[in-house]
Amino acid sequence: MSTPKATGPEGRRKNYASLAGFPGSDFTDEEREFCRAIERYKREQRRPFPTWREVLLVVHELGYRKAK
Numbered sequence: 001m002s003t004p005k006a007t008g009p010e011g012r013r014k015n016y017a018s019l020a021g022f023p024g025s026d027f028t029d030e031e032r033e034f035c036r037a038i039e040r041y042k043r044e045q046r047r048p049f050p051t052w053r054e055v056l057l058v059v060h061e062l063g064y065r066k067a068k
Contacts, residue, residue: 034058038050
């Protein structure tokens with residue numbers, strides 16, 4: 001019995017993520033959230049290479065703050 005193949009973009013992501021050694025397949029949920037936030041910022045601001053200051057802005061928008 002063969003397993004049905006997933007179709008569409010989400011199905012492809014699931015198949016790729018299950019491959020051993022695929023870059024990002026071992027990211028934690030927190031790391032994935034950060035990557036998605038950076039990608040969203042790049043797309044919305046039309047900046048393919050954000051500065052470190054902009055990265056810090058995204059980190060703050062995710063709720064992270066410097067420990068005192």
